Amino acid sequence: MAALSSTAASADVSEERGKVVVSLLDYGAGNVRSVRNAIKASGYTTVDVLTPEDIEKAQVIVFPGVGSFGSAMETLNDKGFTGPLTEYIKQDRAFFGICLGMQTLFDGSDETPGLKGLGVIPGMVASFDPAKTAVPHIGWNGLCVRKEHPFVDDFDTDGDAVYFVHSFRATSTPENEEWVLSTTTYGGGAGEPPEHFISSVQKGNVTACQFHPEKSGKVGLRLLGAFLDSVGKGKMGGVSAEGSGNSSGGGGSARGNEDTKLVKRIVACLDVRSNDQGDLVVTKGDQYDVREAGTQEGKGDVRNLGKPVELSGRYYEEGADEVCFLNITSFRQGVLDDLPMLKVLELASERVFVPLTVGGGIRSHTDDSGKTYSAVEVASRYFRAGADKISLGSDAVYAAEALLKRGGELTGDSSIEQISHVYGKQAVVVSVDPRRVYVANPEDAPKHTVLKVKESDKGGPMGQRYCWYQCTVKGGREGKDIDAVSLAKSCETLGAGEILLNCVDMDGQKDGFDLELVKAVMGAVSIPVIASSGAGAVEHFSEVFDATGVQAALAAGIFHRKEVSISEVKDHLAEKGVPARRAA
Structure with missing residues (x-):
């Protein structure tokens, strides 16, 4: 399968960054074009995942999930992607999920009760409470970084913001704590405390985020580029891209304010x-x-x-x-x-x-x-x-x-x-x-x-x-x-x-x-x-x-x-x- 055409400049940068070609899991819903453009702007080329066999051949998979949990999982099941994708991730191979692409890693979602997710991360995805805050959570918010990883190492917790648009979220539990890379707060006020939810996860070579880096301006492009660079250099949280194992885990002190702020x-x-x-x-x-x-x-x-x-x-x-x-x-x-x-x-x-x-x-x-x-x-x-x-x-x-x-x-x-x-x-x-x-x-x-x-x-x-x-x-x-x-x-x-x-x-x-x-x-x-x-x-x-x-x-x-x-x-x-x- 040939890579999509790109400019000579992008090809040169891709060669400098380890010749990694990104396999884009486009399951047919939402705006995947922007993800493709963001990958290209970061200096990398893409190929589309069209068959289950393409998953096995991938160097790194980017899953830009858009839409509802039910439609995403049903499409993955219908295309025969669910089993190979789950196995790929459990083998600790390079993977990056965006928004719904992160939510599908969990056991399931209250958005579509009874439908199983990929089951890689323990826990269920649930809705924000509309009685306590505006739902969906739409806009630019910050990150409280919980551990070191190339994806977030360059994120300025005092001034940077990334773009969220979602109604459902995952929360940290003792069972999934080792996965939590960053958290974000939303809501609160009028006597109600803000809600902390997981905004990004990472374990070994698997990373995913609830926000949209491809829609987060220059900050988002920087984060996406840092992840792809880490794959190309074989340095993902100190773990070889060809090897397995976990990075630093959930220990250490958080970087940035525990309570982030949704901006106007x-x-x-x-x-x-x-x-x-x-x-x-x-x-x-x-x-x-x-x-x-x-x-x-x-x-x-x-x-x-x-x-x-x-x-x-x-x-x-x-x-x-x-x-x-x-x-x-x-x-x-x-x-x-x-x-x-x-x-x-x-x-x-x-x-x-x-x-x-x-x-x-x-x-x-x-x-x-x-x-x-x-x-x-x-x-x-x-x-x-x-x-x-x-x-x-x-x-x-x-x-x-x-x-x-x-x-x-x-x-x-x-x-x-x-x-x-x-x-x-x-x-x-x-x-x-x-x-x-x-x-x-x-x-x-x-x-x-x-x-x-x-x-x-x-x-x-x-x-x-x-x-x-x-x-x-x-x-x-x-x-x-x-x-x-x-x-x-x-x-x-x-x-x-x-x-x-x-x-x-x-x-x-x-x-x-x-x-x-x-x-x-x-x-x-x-x-x-x-x-x-x-x-x-x-x-x-x-x-x-x-x-x-x-x-x-x-x-x-x-x-x-x-x-x-x-x-x-x-x-x-x-x-x-x-x-x-x-x-x-």
């Missing part, structure tokens, strides 16, 4: 659409008006603020914690035919090693020949192109309306349910696009969550001091009889893992985020929320974090026009004592 995320959003010349451009407007002022001859051109791949690369270098691509015209076309957007993801994933979200028209689709593709099949195209999460808009509104009409009964038919079942709810973001509907009194909108307008707000056209937030579909062109709070709660029930909360009225106004709306949604759901719409100054970011406790904040136009840079936002948050990731 800054998300750069790129509204992407085709202009009149057919080119994909990043655009931005106020309340969806993305054209320049028209002339006497007709409408103005689509506002062009740059090329999506180049802009995403710039934001990565500035320190963006995530990049979100929203295809704002895809609802007018078949998303499976959206080859330019898929190419954007492929190219961006080669240079942007933080999470990529894509949204716009992702739903079940029937092509011109009459063939129908499920929402999962459509989403899989974007995951395979480089997306880590997909964002659902209009389709989520329709699903929430149907759920409420059924009295909360789940059917498994919605896009949210189908995609989260296969890829895990952490892969599903719901983009909520509400606009204010002003009322004189809360009693005027008895079916909806009505909020009081803040004193500094001018209120409604007739001086109304109350409003409810009407959800919209079709790019904001049509309002529905469901409010933002009800939508968020319904989508959490359906299986969404995150809410991207916009506000049409605040979009482009630069007056700050709608704090009352953010607080209302935060109080209604237990999944993470991203605040969007209205940022115009660095102070607006610290304001929304302090006032609402929201996990992330998103901006677009002010970044595109260089009115405010991401690095300036990060510097401001540091000055205000708001935990934020430094760009390493």
Whole structure:
């Protein structure tokens, strides 16, 4: 089996680092492209594991598990990989598991009761408690290093952070303590202590981590490169790559704070659409008006603020914690035919090693020949192109309306349910696009969550001091009889893992985020929320974090026009004592 093509420079580095070729266990779920790109960026080439025999021939296996525990183990079983992979690991051969690739090493998971894992590490994987903290655990967090190993030796426990996205976790027990390489804490507050979970494991030549090094920026690339280097040099925790045995074990003092900290995320959003010349451009407007002022001859051109791949690369270098691509015209076309957007993801994933979200028209689709593709099949195209999460808009509104009409009964038919079942709810973001509907009194909108307008707000056209937030579909062109709070709660029930909360009225106004709306949604759901719409100054970011406790904040136009840079936002948050990731 030939290695995938790579640049001459990468080949040279690979030769210097011991000529190790990485066998990538791609079992067909999620964004494996980014792992492949990260391995290439670290100077190594890959071959795909296609048959059980390929496992036996491997020099080192990387297992980038993505999705749900059940779908991963079922696929391994169906392909005949489970037995050979278990034997490979028990022979203490070089192995690196990522996220679900670590969880499958345990006996099993509460995510799929009754289904056995690989059984290499004693213990069960269980869910975080949604009553005590937001689930999934999404974002950048630290590591408390428990023992020495090349994988984490260069990790700065005082300043580095890595990216997590998971709902289930393993915890340390006397039976698996010798495996624990690092731990991380999550949750806590309001009288509840934080929860310590295993963030990486290592024993002999087997290493795995709960976080995603391929999405952890330059820190993650450094960690991944250190592991692969240790394989090439035959130095894995002081054990020969050809030999067997354990490294230093769980003894010794921990390096870094016992309690790590989840930092606030800054998300750069790129509204992407085709202009009149057919080119994909990043655009931005106020309340969806993305054209320049028209002339006497007709409408103005689509506002062009740059090329999506180049802009995403710039934001990565500035320190963006995530990049979100929203295809704002895809609802007018078949998303499976959206080859330019898929190419954007492929190219961006080669240079942007933080999470990529894509949204716009992702739903079940029937092509011109009459063939129908499920929402999962459509989403899989974007995951395979480089997306880590997909964002659902209009389709989520329709699903929430149907759920409420059924009295909360789940059917498994919605896009949210189908995609989260296969890829895990952490892969599903719901983009909520509400606009204010002003009322004189809360009693005027008895079916909806009505909020009081803040004193500094001018209120409604007739001086109304109350409003409810009407959800919209079709790019904001049509309002529905469901409010933002009800939508968020319904989508959490359906299986969404995150809410991207916009506000049409605040979009482009630069007056700050709608704090009352953010607080209302935060109080209604237990999944993470991203605040969007209205940022115009660095102070607006610290304001929304302090006032609402929201996990992330998103901006677009002010970044595109260089009115405010991401690095300036990060510097401001540091000055205000708001935990934020430094760009390493």
